[in-house]
Amino acid sequence: MTATDEAPAALPEPAPDEIRLAAVLHALADPVRLRIVTTLAAARGTEQNCLAFDLPVTKATQTHHFRVLREAGVIRQHRRGTSKMNQLRTDDLDALFPGLLDAVLRAAARD
Template sequence: MTTPQPSHRTPPAHTDPTEVSLEAALLALSDPVRRTLVRELAGAGDWERACGSFDVPVTKATLSRHFTVLRESGLLEQRDAGAKRLNRLRRTEFDARFPGLLDLVLQGD
């Protein structure tokens, strides 16, 4: 039996939604790839989706940048689970800061 190796990645930094400006929130949600990520996370349970499980037409580096933007805008929380980085949409917290904004995004396109 092999022992799981600890993650040597730096844990992701998270921005509290109460510290996010409307401009930053709108900028994060203006990109179609990020809207796809948000929609898919909205349809999944907390911590169900790993970063590599999203089928979006971008490189791994670009996808990583999209996740960073979503974290910095208070929309996303991430945690490491072995080699995977799991995601949670911070819907309750974000809705408290920007009531109705996510509902509009989840309906659109």
């Protein structure tokens, strides 16, 4: 197997039954993290590279925000080469908290 044939290296994330509402709400409460989530939602399930986000924070702070979202179970991340790819965990969140993500995205669009 060559390096290009290897499966993407998934970063640690909670299993669906380990995702807690308090952690999700905490992750979504920050404006930068909410901006990340709205951008991923607009991508409609496609993966987005961390570099694709134009955020008003340093790279270190950006890394922190992505980690908080991943550890809360809001996003899934994996490494592809030197890049971190991100995807919203829409199916998991909708199954656990029906309507929550849609309500948050609608509220964010109003703001």
